[in-house]
Amino acid sequence: MGVIGYGYWGPNIVRNFSSVDGIQVVAVSDRSPDMLKKAKKAYPALEVSTDPNSILDSGTIDAVAVITPVFTHFDLAKKALENGKHVFVEKPFTLTVGQAEELVDLADKKHLKIMVDHTFLFTGAVKKIKELMDAGALGKLYYYDSMRVNLGLFQHDINVVWDLAPHDLSVMDYLIKEKPVAISATGEVHYNGFEDIAYVTVYCEKNVIAHFNVNWLSPVKVRTTLLGGDKKMLLWNDLEADEKVKIYDKGVEVKSRENVYDLLVSYRSGDAWIPRVDQIEALKLEANYFVDCVTNDKTPINDGHAGLRIVRMLEAASESIKGKGKLVEFQGN
Numbered sequence: 384m385g386v387i388g389y390g391y392w393g394p395n396i397v398r399n400f401s402s403v404d405g406i407q408v409v410a411v412s413d414r415s416p417d418m419l420k421k422a423k424k425a426y427p428a429l430e431v432s433t434d435p436n437s438i439l440d441s442g443t444i445d446a447v448a449v450i451t452p453v454f455t456h457f458d459l460a461k462k463a464l465e466n467g468k469h470v471f472v473e474k475p476f477t478l479t480v481g482q483a484e485e486l487v488d489l490a491d492k493k494h495l496k497i498m499v500d501h502t503f504l505f506t507g508a509v510k511k512i513k514e515l516m517d518a519g520a521l522g523k524l525y526y527y528d529s530m531r532v533n534l535g536l537f538q539h540d541i542n543v544v545w546d547l548a549p550h551d552l553s554v555m556d557y558l559i560k561e562k563p564v565a566i567s568a569t570g571e572v573h574y575n576g577f578e579d580i581a582y583v584t585v586y587c588e589k590n591v592i593a594h595f596n597v598n599w600l601s602p603v604k605v606r607t608t609l610l611g612g613d614k615k616m617l618l619w620n621d622l623e624a625d626e627k628v629k630i631y632d633k634g635v636e637v638k639s640r641e642n643v644y645d646l647l648v649s650y651r652s653g654d655a656w657i658p659r660v661d662q663i664e665a666l667k668l669e670a671n672y673f674v675d676c677v678t679n680d681k682t683p684i685n686d687g688h689a690g691l692r693i694v695r696m697l698e699a700a701s702e703s704i705k706g707k708g709k710l711v712e713f714q715g716n
């Protein structure tokens with residue numbers, strides 16, 4: 384594997400891919416010679432270059448990891464695929480739906496894998512929630528509600544929705560069966576020309592509603608997600624060290640519906656329980672999974688189609704923000 388981009392996130396990719404069997408990171412490229420110095424110091428055997436073509440045109444590299452800012456993803460991933468290499472690409476997959484579709488088609492034609500780094504799908508918490516939801520533990524789902532706020536890190540090329548929401552949108556996409564059908568989003572710009580606070584509402588089939596609060600201007604860091612169903616409700620607090628996921632036997636029961644004045648609502652407040660959640664580093668599991676998908680010809684859960692679904696929601700959110708919350712319906716899936 385060759386890794387392009389050794390800024391903030393790239394070193395985590397190199398470290399994790401270097402630790403799994405079946406793959407060897409042999410080269411790193413970054414535009415910045417300073418970043419390459421760091422890479423060389425940490426991994427003296429690596430070949431380093433400021434020119435990404437040293438990786439993209441290599442005759443011996445089979446897979447390329449694209450760990451650069453989003454506006455570069457399309458060109459780098461396209462060239463890698465054209466040159467017959469599997470691609471591991473950062474979130475968000477691309478800047479536009481059209482670019483994502485082109486990459487997906489190209490990978491299909493060339494029988495190559497695309498894996499989009501939707502890291503949270505590989506966390507112990509999300510794996511556990513998926514297991515619970517697939518077993519029907521929450522019952523009929525009503526809502527998905529997440530808050531991902533902190534102070535900074537301001538990005539220079541994208542707004543807070545494109546920076547932070549891919550995490551939550553990809554988790555929602557993975558966990559819930561009901562397909563998103565429309566988006567309404569609002570946000571405001573205060574500093575560098577990009578929205579630094581935004582509220583995104585996603586309407587799904589079967590009256591499931593999802594809401595995402597993303598903010599670079601929060602005095603405190605919050606990472607909570609609530610999932611409410613008719614049987615149980617779930618809280619995922621990613622900042623909790625040990626008790627990340629809690630399931631509450633709480634809910635509402637309506638006894639009579641004959642006319643609105645007879646509506647008898649009773650509230651159920653039963654036990655809460657805390658399932659055990661694996662603590663293995665998500666990126667390590669994801670790196671192993673990449674090798675498994677490539678060598679055993681499996682379709683990744685976070686393939687190009689998954690990346691495309693997230694970009695479609697991001698693009699719709701941007702359009703909606705421009706229209707101050709205008710409802711944007713989806714075409715396709």
Ligand SMILES: NC(=O)c1ccc[n+]([C@@H]2O[C@H](COP(=O)([O-])OP(=O)(O)OC[C@H]3O[C@@H](n4cnc5c(N)ncnc54)[C@H](O)[C@@H]3O)[C@@H](O)[C@H]2O)c1
Pocket residue numbers: 387388389390391392393412413414415418433435450451452453455473474475500501502546
């Ligand atoms: N999955 C996650 O949890 C997670 C976390 C952080 C960042 N990311 C993603 O990783 C990507 C990179 O983010 P970052 O925070 O590391 O950014 P960064 O700016 O810190 O690093 C990007 C690096 O890429 C290099 N670069 C840019 N264009 C290049 C090119 N054409 N060829 C070679 N090198 C090039 C830059 O010199 C820089 O060192 C983004 O898409 C971001 O969304 C994902």
